[in-house]
Amino acid sequence: MHIPFFRSFSRIREPSIAPEPAAEPAPRLGGQLERALGRTVALLQYTADSHDALDDVFTEIDGRSRTVIEELDTMRTTMEQSRQSAQDKAQASIDRLSALSQEAIDSLTQLSADLDKRMERIGAVMETIERSSSELSLLAINSGIQAAHGGEAGRAFGVLATRMRNLAERSSLDARQVAKLLDFSPFRASFTQFNTTLAHSIGDADRRISGAFHSMSASQIDMAARMDEIEAHTRAIPDMLANARDAIERGRRVLEIAQAGCAEMQNACHGPRALAAAAQRIGAPTASGVSVLDSVRGRGVLRVAIEPRAWGMSFRARGASQPRGLDIDLAQAFARRLGVAVEFVERPWLECPWLLMAGADAGAAADVMWSALVPAPIFHRVAFSDPYVHFRYVLVRRQGEARFTDIGSLAGHTLGAMPDPAVPDLLHAHGVRWGRDSLQAGVPRLKNLLIFPSLTEVFDALCAGRVDALLLEQTMAGWVCAAPDSPWSGRLEMQAAAPSDPVFHYTVGVCDDSAADTMREELNAFINGLHSVPDYGQLLKRWHIEPAQVQPTLQ
Known part of the structure; x- marks a missing residue:
């Protein structure tokens, strides 16, 4: 992977210190230089890791963005198809209902015309019946008059009776015709058939409309599911970008440290005294006989790198003046064992291992990292103590x-x-x-x-x-x-x-350097004695920690 830092060597300023007189280098010069350069290489490896992480994040963002675009395109296509389908079905429903309405109007018009004709014929028949009745009434009157005269009245009455009989027959015939004309059963049959046809047509239209709405509903459900998928992917992007910014910032800080260290090493090439000053600045022991443990005791302060937001382990609550947690209590107890004070150097968790080798400023390096450290190969040039708590x-x-x-x-x-x-x-x-x-x-x-x-x-x-x-x-x-x-x-x-x-465990980290061996031995002695101290169990309960009971193979 390309690391822009290597281009910056040509821009490092020239040494500001004058060359020292030629002298035989001290015997420890080579070891100091090797140790200092080794730590610088480790810092650069952390930089490479940060850029690798950044590359993975952006690759993932790119993949998620492509997924979002694909889902959006699919959703647009689905929405357009649903819109067109709904429009077509709606138009078909409108046309069908229009045809049904026109058919119903025509049928009702025809039925109304038939009814009018039948009523006209009924009226004519009724007029005929009325005339016949009038004539029959008149004859009856005349017959009565004639019957009153006697004599010839009998004959006249017979004639009149004949006429009345004929008239009665005509009235009977007309009555039958009226009854026949007043038979509305064909009309009722036609109307019933019309109602049946209309009901079937309306039912068919209803089914078509229901099918259209069902299709639209299914399309909406599918679109909602796709929108949920898009929302889930889109929701991940801001957090991924925040992670990318964090990785960039870590890389920038490491590059600043590495550039300063390389500048010091460039200056150190001009003499042993400059080399010793540079080694001290980047955190390397200035003499092979001075260990990290001796430096801590001579200084009177144990510098502990912690993550200030490792809740329950090492954290600083809002507004609190001091950090607290299980790791804080243990680090303070270890410092008391050494007879020194403790100073907590608070940095993001992924940056704490850097402090075991060098800090951004003189004196900013840490002696140990005591903050939920799980041993893993990603921590370069870090040596781990024995485990002090197991967990899942x-x-x-x-x-x-x-x-x-x-x-x-x-x-x-x-x-x-x-x-x-x-x-x-x-x-x-x-x-x-x-x-x-x-x-x-x-x-x-x-x-x-x-x-x-x-x-x-x-x-x-x-x-x-x-x-x-x-x-x-x-x-x-x-x-x-x-x-x-x-x-x-x-x-x-x-x-x-x-x-x-599986069961994992926490350890304390020190620099993977022979100068830190005695510090790690002292840490292991302290940790191995914890399990025999009754207060340790109370300390775990105080921080709501239930350690795993199974003794695991070290992860």
């Missing part, structure tokens, strides 16, 4: 959240974590994949794995819902979830780890 990783979730019971239950959800090399191994051990490592079909995968540079940020992200759960050391999770003065007490809860999960 646990899930932290929002209070009352019952969906997440183990790592496997996180499939399809967003997990938060710290930049801890143990996290990917634990996920793989549980068969869970994520990101570019999740392409195999049928393998449980996370929606997102977000790495946060700060424990404060990761807990706030869980409370805000930007992540669904956290994977964290029980040592810190215990205090965060249970301590009354924790900012997250009552909002988060801890899910116990499975007994089969």
